[in-house]
Amino acid sequence: MTTLRDVARHAGVSIGSVSTVLNNTAPVSPALKAKVLKAVEELGYVPDAVARSLKTGRSRTIGLIVPDITNPHFSAVASAIEIACDASGYALLLCNTTDSPAKELRDLHLMRRQRVDGVILVPSGSGEAYVAELTRAATVPVVLIDRTLEGFDADAVVLDNRAASFGIVDYLVRAGHRRIGIVAGPSGMSIAEERLAGYRQALDEHAIDYREDLVARGAYQPEPDYRATTSLLSRRPRPTAIVSTSNHTMIGVMKALADQGFRCPEDMSVASIDDVVWATAFSPKMTVMAQPIVEMTELAAARLFGRLAGTIAGPGAILVAQPSLKVRDSTRPLTE
Amino acid sequence: MTTLRDVARHAGVSIGSVSTVLNNTAPVSPALKAKVLKAVEELGYVPDAVARSLKTGRSRTIGLIVPDITNPHFSAVASAIEIACDASGYALLLCNTTDSPAKELRDLHLMRRQRVDGVILVPSGSGEAYVAELTRAATVPVVLIDRTLEGFDADAVVLDNRAASFGIVDYLVRAGHRRIGIVAGPSGMSIAEERLAGYRQALDEHAIDYREDLVARGAYQPEPDYRATTSLLSRRPRPTAIVSTSNHTMIGVMKALADQGFRCPEDMSVASIDDVVWATAFSPKMTVMAQPIVEMTELAAARLFGRLAGTIAGPGAILVAQPSLKVRDSTRPLTE
DNA sequence: AGGCCCTTCCGAAACGTTTCAGTGATGTCT
DNA sequence: AGACATCACTGAAACGTTTCGGAAGGGCCT
Numbered sequence: 001m002t003t004l005r006d007v008a009r010h011a012g013v014s015i016g017s018v019s020t021v022l023n024n025t026a027p028v029s030p031a032l033k034a035k036v037l038k039a040v041e042e043l044g045y046v047p048d049a050v051a052r053s054l055k056t057g058r059s060r061t062i063g064l065i066v067p068d069i070t071n072p073h074f075s076a077v078a079s080a081i082e083i084a085c086d087a088s089g090y091a092l093l094l095c096n097t098t099d100s101p102a103k104e105l106r107d108l109h110l111m112r113r114q115r116v117d118g119v120i121l122v123p124s125g126s127g128e129a130y131v132a133e134l135t136r137a138a139t140v141p142v143v144l145i146d147r148t149l150e151g152f153d154a155d156a157v158v159l160d161n162r163a164a165s166f167g168i169v170d171y172l173v174r175a176g177h178r179r180i181g182i183v184a185g186p187s188g189m190s191i192a193e194e195r196l197a198g199y200r201q202a203l204d205e206h207a208i209d210y211r212e213d214l215v216a217r218g219a220y221q222p223e224p225d226y227r228a229t230t231s232l233l234s235r236r237p238r239p240t241a242i243v244s245t246s247n248h249t250m251i252g253v254m255k256a257l258a259d260q261g262f263r264c265p266e267d268m269s270v271a272s273i274d275d276v277v278w279a280t281a282f283s284p285k286m287t288v289m290a291q292p293i294v295e296m297t298e299l300a301a302a303r304l305f306g307r308l309a310g311t312i313a314g315p316g317a318i319l320v321a322q323p324s325l326k327v328r329d330s331t332r333p334l335t336e
Numbered sequence: 337m338t339t340l341r342d343v344a345r346h347a348g349v350s351i352g353s354v355s356t357v358l359n360n361t362a363p364v365s366p367a368l369k370a371k372v373l374k375a376v377e378e379l380g381y382v383p384d385a386v387a388r389s390l391k392t393g394r395s396r397t398i399g400l401i402v403p404d405i406t407n408p409h410f411s412a413v414a415s416a417i418e419i420a421c422d423a424s425g426y427a428l429l430l431c432n433t434t435d436s437p438a439k440e441l442r443d444l445h446l447m448r449r450q451r452v453d454g455v456i457l458v459p460s461g462s463g464e465a466y467v468a469e470l471t472r473a474a475t476v477p478v479v480l481i482d483r484t485l486e487g488f489d490a491d492a493v494v495l496d497n498r499a500a501s502f503g504i505v506d507y508l509v510r511a512g513h514r515r516i517g518i519v520a521g522p523s524g525m526s527i528a529e530e531r532l533a534g535y536r537q538a539l540d541e542h543a544i545d546y547r548e549d550l551v552a553r554g555a556y557q558p559e560p561d562y563r564a565t566t567s568l569l570s571r572r573p574r575p576t577a578i579v580s581t582s583n584h585t586m587i588g589v590m591k592a593l594a595d596q597g598f599r600c601p602e603d604m605s606v607a608s609i610d611d612v613v614w615a616t617a618f619s620p621k622m623t624v625m626a627q628p629i630v631e632m633t634e635l636a637a638a639r640l641f642g643r644l645a646g647t648i649a650g651p652g653a654i655l656v657a658q659p660s661l662k663v664r665d666s667t668r669p670l671t672e
Numbered sequence: 673a674g675g676c677c678c679t680t681c682c683g684a685a686a687c688g689t690t691t692c693a694g695t696g697a698t699g700t701c702t
Numbered sequence: 703a704g705a706c707a708t709c710a711c712t713g714a715a716a717c718g719t720t721t722c723g724g725a726a727g728g729g730c731c732t
Contacts, residue, residue: 003689004688013712014711014712014713015690015713015714016712016713016714019689020690023690027709028710029709029710032710032711046445046448047449047689048687050389050390050450050451050688050689051390051687051689051690051717052689053717054687054688054689054690054716054717055688055689055690055691055716055717056690059386061429061450064430069418070411072406072411075411078405079405079406082431083432091429091446091450093427093430094414094418094430095418096414096415096418106422109382113383113384113385114386115384115385115386222617251613251617258621276614278587278612278614278615278617279614281558281586281587281590281614281618282590282614282617282618284619285594337718339718340719340720341718349681351682351720352681352683352720353681353682355719355720356681356720361720361721362680362681364681365679365680365681368681383718383719384717386718387687387717387718387720390688390689391718392687392720
């Protein structure tokens with residue numbers, strides 16, 4: 001491995017000069033510059049980011065922690081973050097928590113050891129103890145995506161979850177539906193509660209009674225949400241429409257429908273939060289409330305880089321993004 | 337930030353002693369160990385991986401370069417690699433090339449600067465110049481996934497591509513199909529050619545004529561493959577079945593079918609290489625030739641870690657994985 | 673008691689950078 | 703012409719570890 005010393009020797013100049021040329025951190029004569037560049041070229045010198053990091057105290061690396069990279073929602077996040085990092089000359093350290101808060105804490109620890117300059121985090125835990133540990137583990141700027149954490153001071157970019165489910169229900173009601181079921185997320189999870197609240201609010205505004213037996217609790221995972229849907233389909237009177245509250249939920253809902261012999265949209269209208277390419281490839285093309293996930297992620301990245309550059313300071317801000325309804329073929333007007 | 341020096345001072349021992357107990361690289365007295373651990377605990381000391389890397393010459397970091405993290409195939413790779421890294425105490429640097437060989441080379445360069453110990457690469461380029469540059473950029477062990485690169489010495493884990501398409505066609509023929517179209521990948525790309533070869537071989541073995549006009553060239557992307565399919569559907573006599581050669585292709589095929597008014601499987605049987613959850617959520621559930629992508633990736637990771645540990649040496653090996661057919665609802669027997 | 677070997681621990685060098693005080697050389701002003 | 707800035711470059715310290723020669727102390731043997 002060729003070092004700065006080798007380059008310096010080969011060019012017949014000092015180590016410091018090579019460094020200043022490469023980082024052009026001070027004016028140098030054209031002659032010096034030429035000599036150094038030539039030597040770098042001839043030796044195929046590549047700077048050692050590790051040594052650089054040690055000296056400067058910054059690693060030009062950021063960490064990304066997501067619950068499940070396999071979920072299109074989070075892989076979209078990863079993609080957008082990678083682009084932002086590439087543009088800013090940062091490297092990207094990826095961790096996948098598989099929805100485990102314990103793993104998440106371990107990952108945060110890893111990030112700390114690796115001396116990342118900042119972290120983009122999609123949190124998967126909740127509770128005071130969790131937040132306390134998180135606060136202890138986070139020694140660099142953190143930007144949250146999707147969720148906020150009470151008691152944890154950080155920037156956060158989140159969806160207007162209430163508006164998302166509100167919009168779906170509002171649309172369904174206007175299309176004539178009255179008995180609308182929902183496959184919600186786990187109780188206690190802020191996102192799930194907000195989406196449920198939006199559902200309820202829309203019902204309220206249309207003066208439709210809220211019925212406990214029309215809400216089923218899933219887990220934002222295909223299997224549990226399949227079961228939740230199956231149970232929902234057995235309620236009487238049966239709903240005429242179902243709102244799915246995540247892309248994985250959508251998988252469970254559609255499978256359950258098919259297995260129970262329901263046609264969509266003829267027998268049951270379905271609309272979901274989250275848009276993905278796959279949702280338009282098959283039959284029916286899904287009516288969805290799309291999250292501007294790429295824009296949200298870009299915002300988060302900008303926020304983090306702003307913190308790192310010092311152009312953003314002060315307590316964390318919460319940025320709220322608006323979803324947009326895309327009406328397709330999985331919902332139909334109810335006329336009776 | 338607390339350093340080894342702080343810990344040493346606080347414990348009243350030497351820096352070197354702290355290092356040896358933390359890495360237990362030499363026997364120490366219980367008393368020393370206790371003192372050090374206590375100090376570490378009290379100060380909340382976290383080792384600096386950057387300094388460690390500089391000193392040891394190894395970063396305990398590996399790089400992963402994929403063409404498109406947004407593709408479920410590659411996010412499955414990323415997930416499996418992350419798990420392997422976590423288990424071995426490595427950190428994971430992620431790069432996304434968006435199918436651009438130029439970006440890929442830049443990423444390789446980044447990896448080199450960051451002094452990663454090894455790289456898992458899903459290559460997106462081809463050609464001699466590309467391989468030459470790759471060879472120059474790769475200064476650490478590299479393991480390839482999905483594709484091999486002629487002239488580039490590295491381990492590689494690939495699918496038996498020929499068997500994949502062969503199996504699909506064989507199945508379709510046995511189900512009574514004779515005019516079978518294929519939406520292949522870009523010509524010149526090894527994977528695409530192998531899959532096409534398998535298609536052709538299956539036809540041969542069943543004594544069915546190979547017809548140019550039944551093969552359409554796509555790009556392993558939804559849009560181009562949509563167009564390829566549309567064109568394929570206009571050929572006369574029309575095929576009764578279509579083999580899709582990737583998951584993204586599947587999206588294009590199904591959309592084209594729907595837009596042209598074909599029902600699947602009634603009017604057209606479709607089977608695809610690549611299995612994804614989404615392919616079973618909607619109607620029809622797709623008949624696919626599944627890649628054991630997680631196993632392949634685990635194998636690749638094991639291979640890389642073996643190289644790093646020195647337990648594997650010598651020239652690169654090519655490991656070939658077998659796909660498995662999953663018959664579902666998008667294909668039907670042809671009886672006439 | 674003296675010599676020797678182990679066992680523990682210490683101290684300092686080194687990894688490859690960045691950074692900054694310092695050294696000449698050159699130009700400018702009075 | 704002398705004093706003084708200015709400029710381009712050098713050399714060495716420092717970042718936080720690991721590693722290794724060596725010192726100190728204790729136990730065992732003759």
